[in-house]
Amino acid sequence: MTSASIDQLCGRQVFFKCENLQRTGSYKVRGATNHIVALREQLGDQLTGVVAASSGNHGQAVAYVARMLRIPATIVVPKDILGVKLFGLRAQGAHIEMIDGGSDDLNAASTAIARSSGYHEIPPYDHALTIAGQSTCLYEAVTQQNMTELDVVLCPVGGGGLTAGTALALEATHSPARLIAVEPEGADDTYQSWKLGRRISIEGPATVADALRSNSPGELTFEIMRRRLHSVVTVSDQEINAAMRLIWERLKLVVEPSGAVPLAGLLNRDIPGGGPALVVLTGGNVEFPLPQPLPEDSRSRMGTIATLQ
Known part of the structure; x- marks a missing residue:
């Protein structure tokens, strides 16, 4: 999809x-399905159930695939999960465990449930099968739309599953495009890790982009990103809302806010x-009303857009 007015604002063609x-409602279904x-192909009927930690999108994807395959699913979510994402989980018939804490706490709880129940854990990003599934997003775009002349690809980054998958797809298609990860300023674990050259963990990530509130990038995802990323940039919540x-x-x-993060970086x-x-x-x-009001000065850029219509 394209927009002439956004092209003009960015000074380049944007797909x-x-x-x-x-x-x-998100790319997460790619990794969960894969x-x-x-x-299921490996274990057959020995796959008795799956469990996953999620702020909402990964959990909905896991629950959806599990329902299609008639496998029980348990999803561990934060107590402050958005209502629209909780509704989606319930609609897929998943068993839901709500806990306090950040992404590290959710992942630890998911692992504990997997050990006690015999269910297989489906990590939200740090697993080769998940990353391979996410790689189909970029591969599909490049092969279906013949985007061989891409200059840059921008992805939002939290734990790094999509960005790592995109890196692999760029390598597989021999694309020279630069890969740029965009992250909220209030949840900049990948940005800080990138600068230091090693994974670090941050405390209490806070951003309107709820799907990107990770404490640290994944071990496997970070190694892939280090190999192929051009750079990591951060954006404010105000810029995310405006985008x-x-x-x-x-x-x-x-x-949703997390989905608008890469355009905020480009702008x-x-x-x-x-x-x-x-x-x-x-x-x-995304939940309505918005998680926080759009700031008044986010509308200043909108005045420019009006002249482009």
Whole structure:
């Protein structure tokens, strides 16, 4: 999908990969499908159930695939999960465990449940099968749309599953495009890790982009990102909200804050080159009213847009 007014604002041609239109409303269904189907093929009826930690999108994807395969699913979520994501989980028939804490706490609880129940854990990002599934997003865009001349690809980054998968897809397609990860300022674990050259953990990530509130990048994902990433940039919640509004108004698409993060980076940071850019809109599971009001000065850019119509 494209928008002439967004192209003009960014000073380059921008393509949007609309993963907000996926089953369960996010790209996460790619990794969940690849992982669980592989387990079913390997284990058959010995796959008695799956368990996953999630802020919402990964959990919905795991629950959806499990329901399709008639496998029980337990999803560990934070107590402050958005209502729209909790509703989606319940609609898929998953058993839900709500706990206090951040992504590290959720992952620890998921691992404990897997050990006690005999269920197989489906990590949200740090597993080869999950990463391979996420790689199909970029591979699909490049092969279906013949985007051989892409200059840059921008992905939001939390734990790093999509970004690592995108890196693998760029390598597989021999694309020279630069891969840039965009992260919220209030949850900048990948940015800090990237600067230091090693994984670090942050305390209490806080951002409107709830799907990106990770404490640290994954071990496997970080190694892949270090090999192929061009850079990591961060954006403010104000910039995320403004980008989300722009997508709604120009593309007529509902995206969640996390899905608007890469466009916020393209609009507000010094992104190299001037050739075509691919922006991955990762999800559309947003709750109304918005998690926080759009700031008044986020509308200043909208005045510019009005002159482009």
